[in-house]
Amino acid sequence: MKMIATHAFLLLKVTILLCIAPIHGSASTVVILDDPAPAVVTKAQETAARNALDKMQKRMDEAWTEYLAPLREAKTAEERDAIELDPEKDPGVMFLPELFKFSSDHPGTAACLEALSQVISMASRDEKNRWMLKQVVDRIILEYIEHEELKDLVRFGHYNPPSPENLSLLRAAADRSPHRTVQGSAFYALGKLLGSSEETRAEGKQLLQRVQKEYADVPFFRETTYGEKVAGDLFELDHLQVGQVAPEIIGTGLDGDLMQLSAFRGKVVLLDFWGDW
Numbered sequence: 001m002k003m004i005a006t007h008a009f010l011l012l013k014v015t016i017l018l019c020i021a022p023i024h025g026s027a028s029t030v031v032i033l034d035d036p037a038p039a040v041v042t043k044a045q046e047t048a049a050r051n052a053l054d055k056m057q058k059r060m061d062e063a064w065t066e067y068l069a070p071l072r073e074a075k076t077a078e079e080r081d082a083i084e085l086d087p088e089k090d091p092g093v094m095f096l097p098e099l100f101k102f103s104s105d106h107p108g109t110a111a112c113l114e115a116l117s118q119v120i121s122m123a124s125r126d127e128k129n130r131w132m133l134k135q136v137v138d139r140i141i142l143e144y145i146e147h148e149e150l151k152d153l154v155r156f157g158h159y160n161p162p163s164p165e166n167l168s169l170l171r172a173a174a175d176r177s178p179h180r181t182v183q184g185s186a187f188y189a190l191g192k193l194l195g196s197s198e199e200t201r202a203e204g205k206q207l208l209q210r211v212q213k214e215y216a217d218v219p220f221f222r223e224t225t226y227g228e229k230v231a232g233d234l235f236e237l238d239h240l241q242v243g244q245v246a247p248e249i250i251g252t253g254l255d256g257d258l259m260q261l262s263a264f265r266g267k268v269v270l271l272d273f274w275g276d277w
Contacts, residue, residue, distance in 0.1 A: 041108040041109055045106070045108075045109060046109050046110065046111070049106035049109035049111035049112060050109075050110075050111045052102065052106065053102065053106075053111040053114060056095070056099070059095075060091055060095050063091040063095070064091050067085065067089060067090065067091055068085075070083050070085070071083055071085075092122045092125070092126065093126055093128070093129065095118075095122075096123060096126070096129050096132065099115045099116075099118055099122075100115075100119055100132060102115045103115050103116050103119070103136075103139075108143075110147075110149040110152075113140075113144060113147060113149050113150060113153050114152065114153075116136050116140060116144075116153065117152070117153040119132060119133075119136050120133060120136055120137070120153075120160060121159075121160055123136065124160045124161050124166060125161070133163065133165045133166075137165045137168060137169045140153070140169060141168075141169065141172045141176075145172055145173065145176050145177060146176075146177060146178055146179075148179050148181070148182065150179075150182045151179065151181040151182045151185045154169070154173050154182065154185045154189055155185045155189065155220070155221070156189070157185075157189035157190070157193070158188070158190075158192035158193050158196075162193040162194070162196070162197070166193070167190065167193065167194075170186045170189050170190040170193070171186075171190060173185075173186035174186035174187045174190060180215060180218055181218055181219070184214075184215030184218035184226050185220075185226075187207050187208075187211050187215065188207075188208065188211045188220070188226055188229070188230065190204075190207055191204045191205070191206075191207030191208035191210075191211060191230075192204065192208070192233065194207065195207075195208065195237055204237070205234065208230050208234055208237070209234065211226050212227060212230045212231070212234065215227075216230075246261060248260065248261055248262055249261040249271075
């Protein structure tokens, strides 16, 4: 019986690889999914994975510093505009295969999820390696959907493009995760993505309202909760869309006099909102 089960597993694995090969055979790097993540990850495995990812992250930071050096060294806007960075040397592209392999070498760890999060962010913006996105999303849904650390992966999911893969990941995390922190994070990111398009704005608003009602106490980032965060997003959906009249702003000008935004109605006004984090 054990021999039959082993042959069945190998046959399934070969079938998967044969399906992948015709699609990605022209890729410069062949990536093969390893066995599923283990049910139990030891502390030693978590530590080894974290150390390995930290070393890779240091190399990535150094690569980014070198890659962007010409832009930092440019002294004028004209000099910066004239600089053409080689897209083939973009660290976001160069480290993709290594990050993907890392996730196979350290399955089930929190560091693996962090690496997969970076793969999603990079592959979502790189058409050449877009094929990797679906594999990663399928793997996360299959192996990590009940992982508590999934919240860190979906928390900022609204910064990725609203691709079918990214939306399916957020929907799966919202519907199938047993953790409120993951559910709230996924519903929020999904609401933000859907709310950014006029065609899906109504659904996005409903999801954000659900976050406000059911996950207001869930931490978003640092000291901020989703209840605090989503209040501004709902205000934006209701009052700050293209074609709407801007809300009143009252403050003090540089000369010390009272300033009201409505006093400039009929004129072209540039509002510059900025912060220092």
